[in-house]
Amino acid sequence: MTAQFHVPIAAGERETAAELQSMLVDLLDLALIGKQAHWNVEGRHFRSLHGELDELVDSWHALADVVAERAVSLGAAPDGQAETIAGSSQIEPLPGGHLDGADVVALMGDRLAEVIARVRERMTRIAAIDPVSEHVLIDVAATLEKQLWMLRAQRGDS
Numbered sequence: 001m002t003a004q005f006h007v008p009i010a011a012g013e014r015e016t017a018a019e020l021q022s023m024l025v026d027l028l029d030l031a032l033i034g035k036q037a038h039w040n041v042e043g044r045h046f047r048s049l050h051g052e053l054d055e056l057v058d059s060w061h062a063l064a065d066v067v068a069e070r071a072v073s074l075g076a077a078p079d080g081q082a083e084t085i086a087g088s089s090q091i092e093p094l095p096g097g098h099l100d101g102a103d104v105v106a107l108m109g110d111r112l113a114e115v116i117a118r119v120r121e122r123m124t125r126i127a128a129i130d131p132v133s134e135h136v137l138i139d140v141a142a143t144l145e146k147q148l149w150m151l152r153a154q155r156g157d158s
C-alpha cells in the first residue's frame with residue numbers, strides 16, 4: 001500500500017517537472033564527464049585541474065539533488081538512472097583517452113556554457129508557471145556561471 005505523500009500534479013507542474021528532469025540529466029551527465037576529465041587530465045596544470053574537477057563534480061551532484069527533490073516536491077518522480085541519462089543527455093561525450101589540461105579547460109568550458117544556455121531557457125519557460133522552481137534554476141545558473149568563469153580564467157596561462 002502506497003501512502004499519498006504528494007499533492008496531485010497539475011498541468012503546469014507537469015511542464016515544470018519536465019524542465020527539472022532535463023536539468024537533472026544535464027547535471028548528472030556533467031558530473032560523469034567531470035569525473036572522466038578528473039581521471040584523464042594530464043600536463044603542466046594536472047594537480048590543480050584534477051582537484052578542481054572533483055570539486056565541480058561534487059557541486060553538480062549537490063545541485064542535481066536539489067533539482068531532483070524540487071521535482072519530488074511537485075509530485076513528480078525524477079529519473080537519474082544511467083539509461084535515462086544516456087538516452088536523453090544533450091552533452092557531447094569527451095574524447096576518449098588522456099586529455100591535455102588546456103584541452104580539458106576548453107572541453108569542459110564549452111559543455112558547461114551549453115548547459116548554462118539551457119538553464120536560462122528553462123528559467124524563461126517556467127518563470128510564469130512556477131516561480132519557486134524558477135528560483136531553484138536561478139541558483140543552478142548562478143553556480144554554473146561562476147564555475148565557468150573560474151574554469152576559463154585559467155586559460156590565460158595555459
Ligand SMILES: [Fe+2]
Pocket residue numbers: 038054
Ligand atoms: Fe579522484
